[in-house]
Amino acid sequence: MIRRHARKFLPIAALAIGAGAGTTIHSGVAAAAETTDVVRSGAAEDSYSSSARPTYNFGLAPTITAGRQAGDTMIGFLKFTVGPLGTGTTVKSAKVTLTRDTKNLPASVTLSRVADNAWTEKALTGKNAPKLGASVAVAKPAATANAVTFDVSSVVKGAGTYTFAVTSSVANTPARFKSAEAAAGQPALDVTVGRPTVVKPIEDVKPTKPVTTPTTPATKPTTPVATTPVATTPAAPVTxxxxxxxxxxxxxxxxxxxxxxxxxxxxxxxxxxxxxxxxxxxxxxxxxxxxxxxxxxxxxxxxxxxxxxxxxxxxxxxxxxxxxxxxxxxxxxxxxxxxxxxxxxxxxxxxxxxxxxxxxxxxxxxxxxxxxxxxxxxxxxxxxxxxxxxxxxxxxxxxxxxxxxxxxxxxxxxxxxxxxxxxxxxxxxxxxxxxxxxxxxxxxxxxxxxxxxxxxxxxxxxxxxxxxxxxxxxxxxxxxxxxxxxxxxxxxxxxxxxxxxxxxxxxxxxxxxxxxxxxxxxxxxxxxxxxxxxxxxxxxxxxxxxxxxxxxxx
Missing domain, CATH: 3.20.20.80 (Glycosidases)
Structure with missing residues (x-):
């Protein structure tokens, strides 16, 4: 389950690779090893713009729409914040996953980089939407695909804030993805990272069985879940x-x-x-x-x-x-x-x-x-x-x-x-x-x-x-x-x-x-x-x- 604006990162799969039962390590030698896990971030902000309705704000809509229909060009915007990953951690890969809403998907959907991170979902409109940068990835989904995944490894290299735009040039078949306000299937940025570990000398550590952290199921919850509100300064209690x-x-x-x-x-x-x-x-x-x-x-x-x-x-x-x-x-x-x-x-x-x-x-x-x-x-x-x-x-x-x-x-x-x-x-x-x-x-x-x-x-x-x-x-x-x-x-x-x-x-x-x-x-x-x-x-x-x-x- 993705919790929007969460400041903690959720390990999706952690594969323990190191000293286990029957492993022999010579006394006085520290062997380097690495664990791999996936850090998932929900969208901190998401919305979309409309050329036909340039003053509308869609920040609270349960969907993100991107594409062209009847002269209207709609662009989806997503902002993710990846927190500190830890000393010595290396990013192996990163991907953005968007879940399809009820309508069929167009044959092509593009994810582009956006340099401007100052926009907010409550204020974004067609008039003030940030400029799009270079294309990061192009997906060719089936019309009824459950989700679309974009490889953003070329952009996401570590902790930081990342904004992406979703577009489609296919006429009259706009993509409609579930937003962070949806009950389930919210946007996700998954960063696969490698974390260094040190195996201590054998006299300092007891042998253990290999441990594998279960992978978080890919399926989304079927019951409505509360969307975490945008982080704001708490209001003073009132009487x-x-x-x-x-x-x-x-x-x-x-x-x-x-x-x-x-x-x-x-x-x-x-x-x-x-x-x-x-x-x-x-x-x-x-x-x-x-x-x-x-x-x-x-x-x-x-x-x-x-x-x-x-x-x-x-x-x-x-x-x-x-x-x-x-x-x-x-x-x-x-x-x-x-x-x-x-x-x-x-x-x-x-x-x-x-x-x-x-x-x-x-x-x-x-x-x-x-x-x-x-x-x-x-x-x-x-x-x-x-x-x-x-x-x-x-x-x-x-x-x-x-x-x-x-x-x-x-x-x-x-x-x-x-x-x-x-x-x-x-x-x-x-x-x-x-x-x-x-x-x-x-x-x-x-x-x-x-x-x-x-x-x-x-x-x-x-x-x-x-x-x-x-x-x-x-x-x-x-x-x-x-x-x-x-x-x-x-x-x-x-x-x-x-x-x-x-x-x-x-x-x-x-x-x-x-x-x-x-x-x-x-x-x-x-x-x-x-x-x-x-x-x-x-x-x-x-x-x-x-x-x-x-x-x-x-």
């Missing part, structure tokens, strides 16, 4: 009182914790939330509920949940204002009476406490791209704008407007997806609903980085990368997230393994300011998204809930 929210519910530090409990069940939402809180061990600062059409919201029970002094909470209300009609008609004013009624109720019953208002969450599912349907992506954006502006004009001052997408590759890849965004002037938070499968190797299986940044199209960099790049001033709300296990026989370790990746990888996504778990025993597809379906899963989830970064004071 709950230090992390507070502003008028738009953006915390000064930390992350708001929340839940939508009891989904798709007859259990009252407030009762389900209290049970969820008792099991997880933390009050849900965000209480997520759902309404549509002419329903009155927030209900008296929902308001009561925000008035509990022992458990301070705010509301996240999903409202499908266009229920029973079309987005285009809402935008044209056909539902202004519905909007005005909601505004009047808010001002009379819930006028001061800020709350999140999500207008028609997961709109992608309801888009009809046909012209005149009233349900195009642009119609959604117009509906959102009209509703938000109308509520503001009606005197509603405490609604924090949130757009909530669904993180599904099918929709991200459509031509109309970019038209959904209503505009920075009416959006306070950018949200996403996203779910992972804990069954190893199954569809949508992966770690937390995959949960937030999965993509199967090089044109879309992953949700977190997209939102943080295109809307850097907007806090990101994980409005719904959850983990299910589609295994025939559910194993608690599967969910626990996914949960174990959340905290270290969340630390690398500073724009996430809200984090809401969706809990249900059975969703529309029959998935069990409860965090306590097994004792192992519950224990893993409780570790997340106990983290002090969620100690935000409302």
């Amino acid at each position: 709950p009182a230090e992390c507070k929210v502003d008028a738009k519910l953006v915390p000064s530090c930390g992350v708001l914790w929340g839940a939508a409990a009891g989904g798709f069940s007859d259990v009252p939402r407030d009762e389900a939330l209290k049970t969820f809180e008792a099991k997880s061990g933390r009050t849900s600062s965000i209480y997520h509920t759902y309404h549509k059409g002419d329903e009155v919201w927030p209900t008296k029970d929902e308001i009561a949940m925000t008035n509990d002094p022992a458990h301070p909470r705010t509301l996240m209300l999903n409202w499908k204002v266009g229920y029973g009609t079309t987005w285009a008609k809402v935008a044209a004013g056909a539902q202004d009476a519905r909007i005005d009624k909601a505004a009047a109720y808010l001002k009379a019953n819930f006028a001061t406490k800020p709350f999140f208002l999500v207008l028609h969450h997961e709109p992608e599912n309801d888009v009809n791209p046909a012209a005149g349907s009233g349900q195009t992506a642009k119609d959604f954006a117009a509906m959102f704008r009209h509703t938000a502006l109308r509520l503001k004009a009606d005197g509603v001052t405490n609604a924090v407007f949130t757009v909530a997408y669904m993180n599904y590759e099918k929709w991200n890849n459509t031509a109309w997806w970019g038209d959904l965004y209503p505009g920075d002037d009416v959006v306070d938070w950018v949200g996403v609903d996203t779910y992972n499968n804990a069954e190893p190797g199954a569809f949508h299986y992966g770690d937390f980085n995959y949960l937030m940044n999965r993509t199967n199209d090089p044109k879309f960099p992953g949700f977190y990368t997209w939102a943080s790049t295109k809307h850097p001033s907007k806090p990101i709300m994980v409005a719904e997230w959850g983990v299910y296990d589609s295994s025939k026989v559910v194993q608690g370790k599967n969910k626990a393994a996914v949960y174990a990746t959340v905290l270290p990888q969340l630390a690398k996504m500073p724009q996430i300011k809200g984090f809401v778990y969706f809990e249900t025993a059975k969703d529309q597809s029959g998935h069990d998204i409860r965090m306590d379906d097994t004792p192992e899963a519950l224990a893993g989830f409780q570790k997340i809930a106990a983290d002090p970064r969620f100690d935000v004071k409302l």
Whole structure:
């Protein structure tokens, strides 16, 4: 297993060559011998650049893309740091191994040297990417090869920092390799070294049997593993009182914790939330509920949940204002009476406490791209704008407007997806609903980085990368997230393994300011998204809930 940014080097194979049972060494003579082992380093930094998207940063993407597609040239960048190898150690050879992602590989992939080591994965873009040097190695992989290996012995001669670029001139078949953010198969630099040993006189050492250190298996772990964050100066510990929210519910530090409990069940939402809180061990600062059409919201029970002094909470209300009609008609004013009624109720019953208002969450599912349907992506954006502006004009001052997408590759890849965004002037938070499968190797299986940044199209960099790049001033709300296990026989370790990746990888996504778990025993597809379906899963989830970064004071 490769641990990214590790400062210790992992011996892959150490072959002991020296005095063993039956070996005779004359007294007073020191015989020179050598052991050979492999020092493995994970990528300290990795990302890629795009000529078609020169301002995008892909440092948190689970893949490194290199090649040409539809006029876009993408170049992968890898930085490895090899630490001290020891006195008298000689480098025998070195190789870089990259593991293929899901797409076929091009017929030719080139690894080049890069002299500039100053770049970082969080800042690299097409505009500031370092210049490429001479080619080091060219690989001719099979389209479905599991991995590609490059001989870099001509470059790696000892300890130091080494940057390489990955390119391909093959048109419309870009290479997609797993990055250090992937759950398994991260990039590796293996340096084979020889280490001198001295065999002491026979009277000074007892004969021993030859010892061989087992070779580390070449196969990668099949369960998600936490990616070690980029080394930074540790932040000073904070107390709950230090992390507070502003008028738009953006915390000064930390992350708001929340839940939508009891989904798709007859259990009252407030009762389900209290049970969820008792099991997880933390009050849900965000209480997520759902309404549509002419329903009155927030209900008296929902308001009561925000008035509990022992458990301070705010509301996240999903409202499908266009229920029973079309987005285009809402935008044209056909539902202004519905909007005005909601505004009047808010001002009379819930006028001061800020709350999140999500207008028609997961709109992608309801888009009809046909012209005149009233349900195009642009119609959604117009509906959102009209509703938000109308509520503001009606005197509603405490609604924090949130757009909530669904993180599904099918929709991200459509031509109309970019038209959904209503505009920075009416959006306070950018949200996403996203779910992972804990069954190893199954569809949508992966770690937390995959949960937030999965993509199967090089044109879309992953949700977190997209939102943080295109809307850097907007806090990101994980409005719904959850983990299910589609295994025939559910194993608690599967969910626990996914949960174990959340905290270290969340630390690398500073724009996430809200984090809401969706809990249900059975969703529309029959998935069990409860965090306590097994004792192992519950224990893993409780570790997340106990983290002090969620100690935000409302």
